[in-house]
Amino acid sequence: MTATTFVPKTVRVGIVSGSARVVRVGPQVAAFVRSIIEEDLKESPVEGFELEFETIDVGALNLPLYDEPGIPSHISPPEGYEHEHTRAWSRQIAALDAFVFVTSQHNWGVPAGLKNAIDYLFKEWQGKPFVVVSYGGHGGGNAAKALQLILGGGIKMRGVENTVALSFPSRDILGKATRGEDLGLPPPGSEPTWQDRKGDIAALWRQLVGLITTPVENK
Structure with missing residues (x-):
């Protein structure tokens, strides 16, 4: 039997800044991406839906290297976790409906802090729509x-x-960027950096909206 999961009218989107380095520009880039999305929504609102945004700075989570005794895919969150820092992280992600991951590249790969934060959970992420914006x-x-x-x-x-x-x-x-200095990205800066990519980011966001607003059939 096939059941349809309907999308909630209020959709909460997490903007995840993935770099956990002490010196980083990830939060600036995440704010830049979020500003483009919010600007695009003014021009092209998602009819019938109210969208709310929450920015998550992985570098501010202070999650230790995964220290749960269980395997996340076998845990019923959040009560099944042993540590309060995991339960808090579980509640935060479970409350969100879709994600924009903004990630730097470390030695051709995903930042360790971001991978660790993802690996803490499983069911909280499962089935939710996402897009990726990278920089470096x-x-x-x-x-x-x-x-x-x-x-x-x-x-x-x-x-x-x-x-x-x-x-x-x-x-x-x-x-x-390597010194963690202000890049002058809007808001509130006015540097030309990546201004020619705003359309690409807006187009990617609209593809995510397509996933967000499409009901999913669960067999």
Whole structure:
């Protein structure tokens, strides 16, 4: 028998800033991505739905290296977790309906802190829509591909095939990023960095909206 899961009228979207390095620009890039999404929603609102956003900074979670005695896919959250930091993380993710992952690329891969935060949970992520925006000196495309495999293949989330990879456009901007300095991204900055990619990010967001607003059939 096939049952249809209907999308709630209020949809909560998590904007996940994936870098946990002490010196990082991830929160700036996540804010930039969020500003483009919110700007696009003013022009193209999602009819019949109210969208709320929550930014999650992985670097501020202070999650230790996975320390639960059980396997997440075998745990009924959040009561089944032993530690309060896991239960709090479980509640936060369970309350969200879709995700925009904004990730840097570390040595051609996914940042360790982001992978650790993902691996803490399983059922809280499962089946939820997501997209990936990556950034870095080379755009972060390898990290984006790896993250899509982790989320779509491993956890069975519903991902958009496309990603957006943002390359730092100059040595000056790259230097600022490595030092964790202000990149001048809007809001409230006015630097031209990645202004030509706003349309790509908006288009990716609209693909996510397509997943968000499509009911899922569960067999």
